[in-house]
Amino acid sequence: xxxxxxxxxxxHHPDVITSMEFERILSATGPTGGELKRPSDGTKPKTxxxxxxxxxxxxxxxxYCSKVCCMYMLxxxxxxxxxxxxxxxxxxxxxxxxxxxxxxxxxxxxKELGAKIxxxxxxxxxxxxxxxxxxxxxxxxxxxxxxxxxVDLVVLATAIExxxxxxxxxxxxxxxxxxxxxxxxxxxxxxxxxTQARGVFIAGCVQGPKDIPESIAQARAAAAxxxxxxxxxxxxxxxxxxxxxxxxxxxxxxxxxLCPYTAIRIVEYKGKxxxxxxxxxxxxxxxxxxxxxxxxxxxHGFTTEQIMAQIDALTEA
Amino acid sequence: MExxxxxxxxxxxxxxxxxxxxxxxxxxxxxxxxxxxxxxxTCPMALAGLEFFxxxxxxxxxxxxxxxxxxxxxxxxxxxxxxxxxxCPMDIKPYEVIQAVRRAAVRVESCPAxxxxxxxxxxxxxxxxxxxxxxxRRKKAGLPEKPxxxxxxxxxRKKYQEILRNTILEEIxxxxxx
Numbered sequence: 001x002x003x004x005x006x007x008x009x010x011x012h013h014p015d016v017i018t019s020m021e022f023e024r025i026l027s028a029t030g031p032t033g034g035e036l037k038r039p040s041d042g043t044k045p046k047t048x049x050x051x052x053x054x055x056x057x058x059x060x061x062x063x064y065c066s067k068v069c070c071m072y073m074l075x076x077x078x079x080x081x082x083x084x085x086x087x088x089x090x091x092x093x094x095x096x097x098x099x100x101x102x103x104x105x106x107x108x109x110x111k112e113l114g115a116k117i118x119x120x121x122x123x124x125x126x127x128x129x130x131x132x133x134x135x136x137x138x139x140x141x142x143x144x145x146x147x148x149x150x151v152d153l154v155v156l157a158t159a160i161e162x163x164x165x166x167x168x169x170x171x172x173x174x175x176x177x178x179x180x181x182x183x184x185x186x187x188x189x190x191x192x193x194x195t196q197a198r199g200v201f202i203a204g205c206v207q208g209p210k211d212i213p214e215s216i217a218q219a220r221a222a223a224a225x226x227x228x229x230x231x232x233x234x235x236x237x238x239x240x241x242x243x244x245x246x247x248x249x250x251x252x253x254x255x256x257x258l259c260p261y262t263a264i265r266i267v268e269y270k271g272k273x274x275x276x277x278x279x280x281x282x283x284x285x286x287x288x289x290x291x292x293x294x295x296x297x298x299x300h301g302f303t304t305e306q307i308m309a310q311i312d313a314l315t316e317a
Numbered sequence: 318m319e320x321x322x323x324x325x326x327x328x329x330x331x332x333x334x335x336x337x338x339x340x341x342x343x344x345x346x347x348x349x350x351x352x353x354x355x356x357x358x359t360c361p362m363a364l365a366g367l368e369f370f371x372x373x374x375x376x377x378x379x380x381x382x383x384x385x386x387x388x389x390x391x392x393x394x395x396x397x398x399x400x401x402x403x404x405c406p407m408d409i410k411p412y413e414v415i416q417a418v419r420r421a422a423v424r425v426e427s428c429p430a431x432x433x434x435x436x437x438x439x440x441x442x443x444x445x446x447x448x449x450x451x452x453x454r455r456k457k458a459g460l461p462e463k464p465x466x467x468x469x470x471x472x473x474r475k476k477y478q479e480i481l482r483n484t485i486l487e488e489i490x491x492x493x494x495x
Contacts, residue, residue, distance in 0.1 A: 047329070086333075088331065088333075090328060096351075107351070108349055108351065108407075111348050111349060111350075111351070111379075112348045112349060114333065114336075114348065116328070116331065116379070116380055117352075118328070119352060137325075140326070140376075142352045142372065142373060142376040143326060143373055143376055143377060143380075144368075144373065145324065145325070145326045146324070146325045146326070147325060147326045147327070147328050148325050148326075148327055148328065148329075149327065149328035149329050149331075150327075150329045
C-alpha cells in the first residue's frame with residue numbers, strides 16, 4: 001500500500017516512508033547504494049520509528065494480518081543495529097507475531113541488539129514538529145502509558161494487497177477471488193493450491209499474504225499437482241458429468257455462459273454449430289442440464305428418465 | 318512528560334548508557350525480556366496493587382527510562398521473594414533488575430528517605446526496621462527491654478559494624494560510620 005492513504009502519519013513528509021522504500025534504501029543496489037540516508041536531506045538518521053499494521057487489521061482498509069511485516073520490521077532493525085549500533089530504533093507493534101520455527105529466536109536476538117519494542121502501540125499520529133523532527137505518538141501497553149518519541153525517520157509497514165487486475169486475471173480461467181481480493185483456493189486445508197478452474201493452480205501472495213518459505217512451499221506443491229496431471233498423459237474424469245446430445249441441440253447457446261467452469265463451447269458438428277462439453281473440465285454441477293430448453297443435455301447419474309422415475313415412485317404412495 | 322503536564326512518557330529520553338549501567342550492575346539478561354507478564358502475575362507487590370510493579374519496571378529498564386525508574390520508589394517496595402526469578406520463562410532474573418535499579422539509585426543518592434533510615438538502623442542496631450518506642454511495648458508484654466539480638470550484645474555489634482565498614486557502605490552511606 002502507498003503511504004498516502006494514511007493522513008494521520010504525515011505522508012507528505014519525505015522522511016515518512018514505507019517499508020518497501022526502506023528496503024530499497026538498505027539495498028546495495030538501491031538509490032543510495034546501501035548507505036543509510038534519509039530522503040529529505042541525505043543525512044544519516046539517528047532515531048528511527050517503525051510502525052506495524054499500517055492498513056492491516058484495520059476495517060477501513062484490510063481486515064487481514066499481512067503476516068510478514070513483524071518479521072521484516074525485525075529484520076530491518078537487526079540489519080541497522082548490526083551495522084550502526086548507535087542508532088535508536090523504536091518498533092511499534094500491536095503485538096509481535098513471530099510464529100514459527102526460528103522466528104521467535106530472531107525476535108529475541110533483535111531485542112538483545114537493543115531494538116526497542118513498544119507493544120499495544122499502533123501509532124495514532126505522526127506530526128512534523130517546528131524543528132523538522134517527526135513526533136510519533138503511541139501507546140505502550142507494557143508501561144500502561146501514552147508515549148511519544150521524536151525521530152528522524154518513520155517507516156510504515158504497510159499492508160500487502162492483492163495486485164490490480166487479479167479479479168480480471170481470475171475471470172480468464174474462472175478462478176474466483178475471496179472477499180479480500182486474493183484468488184481463492186478450493187479448500188484451505190485439503191486443496192490449498194487448487195482453484196475452481198481445473199488444471200489451474202495458485203501459489204504465493206496472489207492467494208494471500210505470505211512469506212518466502214511459504215510461497216516456495218506452495219509453488220512446489222502447485223508444480224507437483226500440475227505434474228501429477230500432466231505426467232500420466234491422460235486425465236481421468238468424473239463419471240457424474242454432463243454430456244450434450246448434439247443431434248437434439250438447437251444451438252441456442254444458453255448453456256455456454258451458465259457453465260461456471262467454462263467447459264462448454266460451441267463447435268461444428270455435422271455442418272452446424274452445436275454445444276460441446278469438455279469432459280475434462282466439467283465438474284458435474286448440472287446447471288446446463290437443467291437450463292437446456294431442448295433437453296439435449298444429459299447429466300449422467302441424474303438423467304431425465306431417472307428423475308421422472310423418482311417422482312413417479314414418490315407420487316405413487 | 319511535557320506540554321502542560323499531560324502524562325505522556327517521552328521515549329526520546331531513552332538512555333542506552335543507563336541500560337548498560339543496569340546490565341553491569343547485575344541485570345545482564347535484561348534485553349531478552351519479551352514482556353510476557355508472568356512475573357507480574359506472581360509478584361506480591363502487583364497483587365497488593367502497586368502500579369509500577371516488576372513487569373513494568375523491567376520494561377522501563379529495557380527502554381532505558383532512567384528518570385522514571387529513579388524517581389519512582391517502586392523498586393524499594395520489592396519484598397525480595399524471588400518468585401519472579403523462579404517463574405521467568407526467559408530466565409532474565411527480574412529480581413536482579415530490581416537490584417540493579419536500586420544500585421543505580423544508590424549511586425546517585427536517589428533513594429526514598431526511609432531507605433537511608435533503614436540503612437542507618439541496620440548499621441547502628443543490626444535491624445533495618447526499628448520502630449520507635451519498642452522498649453515500652455516489650456516491657457508491657459513482660460519481655461526484656463531489648464531483644465536477644467545484636468541489640469543486646471554490644472561487643473558483637475561492634476564487630477559487625479567493623480565488618481560493614483569494610484564494605485561499600487563506607488563509600489555510599491550518607492551518615493557517619495562511627
